[in-house]
Amino acid sequence: MPKYLTRDQIDHFKEFGYLCPVDVISEDEAGRILRQLEAAEKRYPDQIHAEDRNNLHYVLPCLDNLIRHPRVLDAIEDLIGPDILAWTTTLFAKEPRSTGFVSWHQDSAYWGIEPREGITAWFALTHANEESGCMKVLPGTHKDDVRPHSDTFGDDNLLTRGQNIEGINEAETVLMPLRPGQMSLHHVRTIHGSMPNRADYRRVGLSVQAYFNPEAHQTLGSDHAVLMRGTDPNKHFLPGHRPAAEMDAEAVAFRTAANQRTADILYAGAEKRRGF
Template sequence: MATPSYKIVPDQAELDAIERDLKFYPGTVTNPKVLTTEQIEHYNQEGYIHPISIYSPEEIGEIRTYFDELLERVIAEGGDSYSISSAHLKHGKVWDMLHDQRIVDCVSDILGDNVIGWGSHFFCKMPHDGKTVAWHQDSSYWPLTPTKALTVWLAIDDVDAENGPMKFISGSHHVGHLTYRPSSSHEHNVLNQTIDNPEQYGEVIENHLQAGQISMHSDLLLHGSDANDSDRRRCALTLRFAAADVKAHLGWNGKGVLVRGEDKSGHWANNPRPEND
């Protein structure tokens, strides 16, 4: 299948024209490989799981060195620390992380036996860069249906209260798809949507992780992060997954690669590993 073209952020009118099923689908795996039944229940009730240890200090050190070199090249080409999106389609080592069976095992314990990896985006907050990520739901940006999708958030640097951790609104994924407004310029938002008064939907939970650990959260869970006002960088790689029976509109099926099981409909492009790296 040829890779279709797609927009990184679709126009709202394009999204509104798509009939999407925007309700939460709980994980139903009864014989999980690596997660506990308690973790799966926590995901279903609260919308997230954290922390899960994946990479050893040596492994995440190698990943960090790789990212540092990649970021240097991107900046030299005119990009910035948020520019490295759909990285698995361009960089073999990111493709490898999207396929890492230690990560896919965790995802499969939520989404089931047939899993597509379709997204990879480095969110790197440099010290004092002033950028926030306003409260939002991932599903507002994604032309996917139904919303059987989640994000794996891999900490490349240690993340704590000091350097702009991601925050969740626990249980907010049960509320459904929420109304948002366009972000104003004074918010310095990396994205372009803001949901106001998020605390009305649940408790704020900070996502503190050691480098090499991951969290997982539902595409309907409210989340965001404050600016990094510390002297330390805060870099993460988001890896996006969906059940293979999810349909992607606006050409986004061109991003998807099969990481577990079957894609019986052949909907997703399943591009091969990039030759670089």
């Protein structure tokens, strides 16, 4: 008996490699989290900004609570089983009428994590739609292997390497619009991307990249992940940290070290390295 998703939703995810939308919290609750996040951005401008956008769940309890919300974990459990680890998070904020976009890619291309079987969850804290640059997926591509990516390092590209898969037929892609408080789920091999924000409001989403079960292991050295639910008999990852309070000193130090590690992994073998 599934815990949160319907059988149809589970079958859809297995067949097409994505699910959207999934209700998590109300618009009001999402608005409260957004206000807490934006207050923290103002309070700590040197530590939370467009480039310093990774692993904020290690320092902000509002995000830590969101990514372990029972509805989220129930949905993830329906897809990968009861033992759930979360690797990194990335804040994807697109400013109003801005040029930043995300090229076609598969999340697991440069993560070093095997097997490539996890689920990325993208939580909308504002509306995300065609105008404001929501994500688009190419259904069914999770059934393929990882395709070759070329590292463009494009200025407006929000991905670390600006990595891109050539030759995607836009007509076959599907938009994933969300209202605040909903999430989309995609398999770590599903091809996806997003266009710039042409709307007058900031489009803000938090991506958990990704939820894995304990079979997952890092092939590029030692790494952290947080056990969200169940047990982790394999202990392939060092335990992640939960913030006791916003930006508490231990949490900040942990995030700094984790971000360094994440960057080392994401840029392993790359020609250049950017600030995010």
